Amino acid sequence: MSNFQLGLLISGALVLVAVLGYNAWITHRNAPKRALPPEPGAAPEPLARLEPDFDGAALGLPASADDTEPAFDGHAVDLRDALQLPVPPAERRGGLDPLIDAIVPIAAEQQVSGDAALAALPPTRRAGSKPFAIEGFNEATQQWETPQPGQRYRQFQAGVQLANRLGALNEIEFSEFVMKAQGFADAINAMPDFPDMLHEVARARELDQFASEHDAQLSFLLRARQAAWSPGYVQQNAARLGLVAGAIPGRLVLPAGEAGLPPVLTLSYDSQAAMSDDPEQSAVRDIMLSLDVPLVHRAQQPFARLREIAAALGQVMDGVLCDQNGTPLPAMAMDPIAADLEQLYDKLDSRDLPAGSVLARRLFS
Template structure:
């Protein structure tokens, strides 16, 4: 074999080795990023407690994102337009906090239903004699809804408090109510008539005398409340998109856990618990099919969604500030960009404008005694 042939063979071997190495590098780069061995379980099952979690409120996350998030506010709340991209800035990891349990997410006392003249039609029911809670429960209609609106009956305790009838308690005064409006719309004539029929049947069964209000006045009140709610309903959504390599569900969950998120009851959903028993502040979601895959670490995610139900979270939680900090931190930590649904980056000015508009919305809700995060607000905006 000549020197030329040997040289060509060596060059060919080197080229082949380079091609194999390049293909291996490309395959590795295109593979989804996975959780580190020290990270949490990537299979995304709900658990009652996660150790080593932290909240952005515990560690002051620095501001700034390379990217932008899609603001999606409800009808009637204007002023959310796209802007120019932000420059990347460094972020500090949040400090470690104590363990967070799922029991902290909802205050059991806050689950208690309570009729409120602000958002309900309430009909007094006068009883001839005291009635046991067992009898009242047995006389309730099969469904606790009137059309698309919640229907409820309450009894007054000896201390003057209203509660859902319960066994072992005697009641001398009752009231029935139906919600004036929710996200399905305002209470209409047909629903009001159905409500009257249900209340009359219940009253006849327990020996009570109902005092019905004027239908036209209540329906008009429902329409006015619905108009206000439609103009002030706000649901804000950001999208975090991968810049280069995709993410695995475990990789996303590992970073979210460090910020205090917990696995939700649905695959591909995580929630950031509120303080003092309030409803979750934020939700983080991604493709549920990827979360349920046989091997989630091989599932590739190109984007995740961060959402805030503005009317469901108290202003005191500073939900938008925390949402903005969390989005910035995740974008920096996972090499992502915060965008809107159309993929446009959000500028710092746009973020500031959204925050100012949200403050105006909070003020409007407060003026109607429907403060964001209150029991009445969560019922109305549901």
């Protein structure tokens, strides 16, 4: 073999090695980012799971040097310890309320046992698409309550919700409510006092109009700038910010400061990627951060938390915040939204339906 042929062979081999190396680099660069393995000797920490229940401060992240984004070292700092979630103020009422319910007083001719009242309840707790309930007045506690075994009642009330996110109570639903309330009254030998249907339907339409004008559900995309993310990578970084797994694959939530309340925020991504046979090879390019404004008390400052979590995740995961259509959002675009939300909170307060309250959670369900 001549020196010329040998030189060509060596040159070809070098080119082949370069091509293979370049392809390997491109493959590595474009592969989804994976979660970091646990420290040697440390057991991997499972992601806590939370089932959302429908029934003042932000995150407190340390500021970066330029004070424009929260400092976040995804490899060294666990920001869950920085979460100080305030507990909403205690509420003074629950159950049926004339503010959002059409209520029918039901007076029994004699005391009725709680067991008999429970047996007389209709099999379903809805009239059309609206929740329906019956309560008895407990003489000992001076409170209305769902009939309890072992108790005795003389006064009852039946109620149907005037509006929810499916719309206002209509004439057909009110008629169904009347039939169920009358059936209960007949079973316990009591007399109901029904309100005027047209008046209650008009109240329902007015309440539904108010709710429609003051309902806000915000969603923002965090989109990968370059390499995609694996589900494990998303979960690992979200967990450092206090988010825990929800009941649905591909959904994480920031729990409220009190058990049983709806989550402050939700983070969601492709459920198919979350359920993949090999999740670490699944590519996630977008995650959605969402806030259901009327369901979360303003004292928890959920929008401020959303902004800080989005900034922290964007910094460590190399993502850009976008609107729902994928258009990048400058930081200044978030300030007018925050101002509008404060006005919305004020209007809900003025209607005695503060965000996060039992009544607001029922109305905006």
